Amino acid sequence: MRPTSEQLERKLSTYPDEDLLLLTPQVPEAFSVFYDRHLRSVMSFLLSRTGNAEVAEELTCEVFAAAFIGIGTYEPKRGEGRAWLFGIARITLLRSYRQHAIECRALGLGPATSLPV
Numbered sequence: 001m002r003p004t005s006e007q008l009e010r011k012l013s014t015y016p017d018e019d020l021l022l023l024t025p026q027v028p029e030a031f032s033v034f035y036d037r038h039l040r041s042v043m044s045f046l047l048s049r050t051g052n053a054e055v056a057e058e059l060t061c062e063v064f065a066a067a068f069i070g071i072g073t074y075e076p077k078r079g080e081g082r083a084w085l086f087g088i089a090r091i092t093l094l095r096s097y098r099q100h101a102i103e104c105r106a107l108g109l110g111p112a113t114s115l116p117v
Contacts, residue, residue, distance in 0.1 A: 009033055018082030021074045032070055038082060039064075042089050049093055059096055063089045 003011070012020060012033045023030040040065055047056035066088050074084050 005029060013037075018076040021075065021081045021084070024071045025066070031071070033082065034085075035066060038085055041082075042084055042085065045086065045089055046093060050096075055096070059089075059092055063092050066092060 008027075009032060012023075012027070012030050015023070015030070015033070017034060017037070020030040022033040024034070039060070043056055043060045046059045046063075047053060050056050050059070067085055070088070074081065078084075100105050112115070
């Protein structure tokens with residue numbers, strides 16, 4: 001008999017991040033455990049940088065989507081899963097800053113710092 005999704009997630013919750021990320025292509029539920037484990041810290045990181053809960057929430061979604069799509073790029077020998085995730089978060093944040101700066105210039109609003117990100 002195949003384990004229920006809840007049973008599987010309970011078992012996976014004991015796995016280290018690196019194993020969860022390596023398992024994700026074959027067992028997508030592994031990413032759900034990784035997501036639950038790091039959601040708050042990624043959201044807090046982005047909120048502390050943007051000062052805007054809505055923007056931080058949107059960027060958090062982008063971070064986890066990029067992580068899931070790019071799961072094949074994770075290499076445990078290069079670092080921990082959390083560090084890989086926060087690297088994606090930093091890149092996502094920088095892209096957001098750049099996009100905001102472009103929009104400000106296009107609207108003639110001056111420097112990007114004139115509007116909250």
